[in-house]
Amino acid sequence: MKHRTLGEATISRVLELNTPDFEPYGFFPETKPEDWTPHLHWLKPKCMDPASGNLYFPMQSYVVRTAHHTILIDGCVGNDKTRPHRPRWHMKTDTRYLDGLAAAGLRPEDIDYVMCTHMHVDHVGWNTRLLDGRWVPTFPNAKYVFSRKEHDYWLAEHKKAPLDHFADSVLPIVEAKRALMVESDHALDDEVWLEPTPGHTPDHFAVRLASAGANAVFSGDLMHSPIQCRHPEWRARPDYDPPQARATRRAFMERYCETDVLVCTAHFPLPSAGHFVRHGEVFDFRYDAAEW
Numbered sequence: 001m002k003h004r005t006l007g008e009a010t011i012s013r014v015l016e017l018n019t020p021d022f023e024p025y026g027f028f029p030e031t032k033p034e035d036w037t038p039h040l041h042w043l044k045p046k047c048m049d050p051a052s053g054n055l056y057f058p059m060q061s062y063v064v065r066t067a068h069h070t071i072l073i074d075g076c077v078g079n080d081k082t083r084p085h086r087p088r089w090h091m092k093t094d095t096r097y098l099d100g101l102a103a104a105g106l107r108p109e110d111i112d113y114v115m116c117t118h119m120h121v122d123h124v125g126w127n128t129r130l131l132d133g134r135w136v137p138t139f140p141n142a143k144y145v146f147s148r149k150e151h152d153y154w155l156a157e158h159k160k161a162p163l164d165h166f167a168d169s170v171l172p173i174v175e176a177k178r179a180l181m182v183e184s185d186h187a188l189d190d191e192v193w194l195e196p197t198p199g200h201t202p203d204h205f206a207v208r209l210a211s212a213g214a215n216a217v218f219s220g221d222l223m224h225s226p227i228q229c230r231h232p233e234w235r236a237r238p239d240y241d242p243p244q245a246r247a248t249r250r251a252f253m254e255r256y257c258e259t260d261v262l263v264c265t266a267h268f269p270l271p272s273a274g275h276f277v278r279h280g281e282v283f284d285f286r287y288d289a290a291e292w
């Protein structure tokens with residue numbers, strides 16, 4: 001497992017899946033083949049599988065270690081979960097994720113905080129694991145940092161029509177009294193704080209890290225693919241409030257473009273982290289030169 005140093009902190013990636021499962025016109029429903037044609041030469045093979053034409057979205061957590069805390073950002077897909085709509089996610093039993101954590105030198109007990117940027121199925125799964133037929137916190141010593149507004153929205157949705165991932169990966173954390181319900185601008189300390197980035201979900205947040213003059217931001221799903229650097233206006237199918245998501249995406253890129261802040265995305269192709277640079281009126285993504 002490779003680490004990246006950021007000031008006096010380290011960042012590791014725990015990869016669960018990296019498969020080209022996302023059909024581009026399905027995921028960006030307003031696009032047509034001709035919208036993609038000018039980009040195919042740079043999208044293939046890193047972002048788009050040349051064989052299937054599908055997009056790669058890695059499923060991964062970031063682990064941040066500061067002098068004070070060990071923080072896991074986003075909980076991926078998880079094991080033993082009923083996810084019939086996605087065969088690769090359904091009733092998964094492999095050990096890759098926890099092996100990746102171990103390779104980073106960590107046991108589940110070592111995590112102090114879990115932060116879920118939002119409550120979609122691929123960001124909460126490892127919050128819990130199945131033990132003797134019950135969902136229990138995977139990280140037994142962690143406080144799970146949830147946006148209260150995000151939680152309340154999904155709870156109301158769950159009451160209208162049951163949501164498997166909310167029932168198996170969020171509610172058990174609340175019932176175990178491990179949830180820390182916060183506003184989406186919450187500061188953990190002067191090194192780690194949240195930044196409201198709503199639109200993809202009602203109260204999606206990004207996570208900021210500052211350490212000894214170095215900076216990073218973990219962007220969650222306010223964007224999914226580097227194609228949205230060139231096309232910030234492209235709506236991802238799961239976006240909750242598309243106009244707000246578009247505004248948040250563009251403002252986020254404007255804010256961090258050509259700054260020293262390392263942008264750690266959830267689903268851009270590996271190594272998933274880098275910097276926005278200008279490309280005329282829009283942006284490009286320059287991947288981190290560090291090997292990790």
Ligand SMILES: [Zn+2]
Nearest residue numbers: 120122221266
């Ligand atoms: Zn996601």
